[in-house]
Amino acid sequence: MSEIKLLGSAASPFVNRVQFVLNLKSMDYDFINENLTCKSELLLTSNPVLKKVPVLLHANKPPICESLIIIEYLDEIEPNIHKILPTDPSDRAYNRFWACYIDNKFAPLYLELSRAQGKDVKEALKHKIIKGSQLLEEAFVKFSKGEGYFGGHDIGYLDVVLGCYMGLTKIVEKGNEFKVFDEVRTPKLAEWVKRMWLHDVIKSNIPGEDILMNLLLLKCKSSRVS
């Protein structure tokens, strides 16, 4: 039995990103699977405010919720193994800014596109996603400083934040016949995607397409993204 328990659904990108960090830091944990169509008493009492996964339970402390907050917590309790966030305050501020952009502006476009009806609406959303990918390409160039990851020579905060959406990216691309990260338009990110898929920690934690399709269908039915 581990001191750390992660309450979540293997299909959720927000849960996956916490799993990336736990694995990168070689932290043992027990995974408690949650059925998002029928939330357990444990989830509802652990996260009564938002009722969402992931939730981290550590030792006898009360639960910690929200994936980005959990990641900062893990980075603070285990700073010596695979540091996720940089130490410089302006670098930290830029990392946090782009994490917010990815979660609040970029990734929600995937769900909007999946729900959209009509060719014009879909094309407009694809255009927004492409514009977003170009902003992310510029950010990648600045953060990576010529290395292979946002974190530099190894996986860092934004690799984890954006990386968890890679499975969904593939599905959205296939379903809409376009490339989000394209060799011509976003060459660095196109390479980054390939590099990430080869990384053991990443590929072992991103669920298969059928699981992700089910998640997307579930989200399309409900009005709130969680």
Next chain:
Amino acid sequence: MVKEELILVNFWSSPFGCRVKIALEEKGIPYEYKEEDLFNKSPLLSTINPVYNKVPVLVHNGKSVCESLNIVEYIDEVWSDRSASFLPSDPYERSQARFWADFIDKELYEASRKIYRCKGEEQESGKKNVLRILKLVEGELGNKPFFGGDNLGFVDISLIPFYSRFYTWETFGKFSIEEECPILVSWAKRCSEKESVAKSLDDPIKIYDFIVYLNNYLTK
């Protein structure tokens, strides 16, 4: 001592900008203030915040920091020697402070807009949601003088700017926040006695008048 360039680009009524003002005052750091006209945004704003083109933005020695809670954490980290940290030192307590600040950030402003922008059922749902949020936050305060304990902390700074808007919400929504959340209103009054907050909070009547003006402007 090297003179630092520190500019806060803001719009006067923004509760998000107010958070940054309070943080800077708490640390006692001198800064230049630039008012941005949100009805006629300057080219400056799109260069310092090209992703969102929004205020507040803190420009520190040429580098821009955007998003208010991000700016507050940045200020706390850069000027860590100027005052007690806004965040607790214990990682678990820090995670809780971040959670509540994030919760307020994501939910309160949007919910409150329905109270003064909408009528009928939409307005009622905004009012119910605002009260739900305030009661949850009040529960988190408990009987501490501040969310940060004995001093203003991250959650206090995140929430107190909205105190200037209580009058607006109450007037449009025809309800009393003090009746529903007396402990929270006591906290707000206590916060307002702090010099950094008193200097930074906007006058509630001025905010109300501005929101009435905006409503008229938007319906034309």
